[in-house]
Amino acid sequence: MRYAKTIIALCCVLIISFVLTGCKISFQGATQIKDIEFIRAVGIDTAPDEKMRLTIATQRIIAGGGRGESEQKQSEILHSEGETGFEAVRNFWSFTEKRPFFGHLEYLLIGEEAAREGLLKYMDFFTRDPEVRLNLNVFIVKGSEASEVIRQGNTRDKFVFDRLEGIKRHHWGLSMITEVDLMEVMYILDAEFLSLYVPCVKLVKKTESTGGMDEGMDLALEGFAVFKGDRLAGYLEREMARGLNFLKNNVKSGVINVQWEDGDMVALGIISTNRKIKPYMENDELYMDVNIKINCNIAEIQSKTSIFDDESIEYLQTRLEEVIKNEVKKVVDLAQEMKLDFFGAADAFLHKYPCKWEDIYEKNWSDIFSDIKFNITVDSHVSRTYDIKQPIGSKDIR
Structure with missing residues (x-):
């Protein structure tokens, strides 16, 4: 009886050893954190041939090289097109060293032309994909494309999502906008008797730097876009x-x-x-x-x-x-x-x-x-x- 228990114990050890050996094969869906790019803002625009264009900004923070040197921020603007949102997202994989991960997505920026064509075509992927959180903020880009806001809002000292976060945090002081998340957009679009309103983001001219140089454009959150069905109908200033x-x-x-x-x-x-x-x-x-x-x-x-x-x-x-x-x-x-x-x-x-x-x-x-x-x-x-x-x-x- 004593030997039987020993044999059973040895068999269990051998079985566990075989199962745990080669974890790479057993967990093929696992992705190392060093191989993914955390995306916090996505821009959606129209593209030729009835396609859609997605714009993302990567983020890199590089530590200073010596004493007293501050960390540096680097960012790269990437574009991808597809007939569907899912195809456009997967097309990023063909030319990026890291796979875009949308589990940390906080801002969805929709260009004015895309909003006029209709939101449903462009937003279904983001409401359906399991990586995307439904409490992310949705904004309509007034007067330009979403890619332009991401490009000009992404500078050497700040990422575009940091700018959006800072402005959003202080908007209560003027009460000119109200945050609208993806869940609320879905609810209102499903309710035929209600009409959708979404806050706007726009490009505004920056003040001059201390050196007298014009530093380009900055971002501002102000007003609402209102919709008839899923199509942009006008603005509230x-x-x-x-x-x-x-x-x-x-x-x-x-x-x-x-x-x-x-x-x-x-x-x-x-x-x-x-x-x-x-x-x-x-x-x-x-x-x-x-x-x-x-x-x-x-x-x-x-x-x-x-x-x-x-x-x-x-x-x-x-x-x-x-x-x-x-x-x-x-x-x-x-x-x-x-x-x-x-x-x-x-x-x-x-x-x-x-x-x-x-x-x-x-x-x-x-x-x-x-x-x-x-x-x-x-x-x-x-x-x-x-x-x-x-x-x-x-x-x-x-």
């Missing part, structure tokens, strides 16, 4: 973009300039906002009340006139309410004119009248949406100022 964020309850901060009675400007900093909507029906007509509450501080006074009395504060609040109401109304008017519900009025009526939604509204929502009566109200409160109360140049500074 600065104030209209903020108006959309008010409607979506996405305003966290920002600057609103109000003209004082003498023509000078008073800058108000947004501290907090809250939007409430109330859909209702009267005599078979649809209505929606939109109420926005906003709290601001006085950040700058260009006038020499003291404005810290009840009458002046009330005047500021009235002008502030007019500015916000005008921004929101412009968005509503444009949406109804285009018959595109990109701020989600359909969701409000769906939850308020679920039965009528299925029987009546869902089938003809674009026409019904354009006839909704919107009542927009704004309640503002200007709380305080900061270090000094009176404006510079006034007789009484305290």
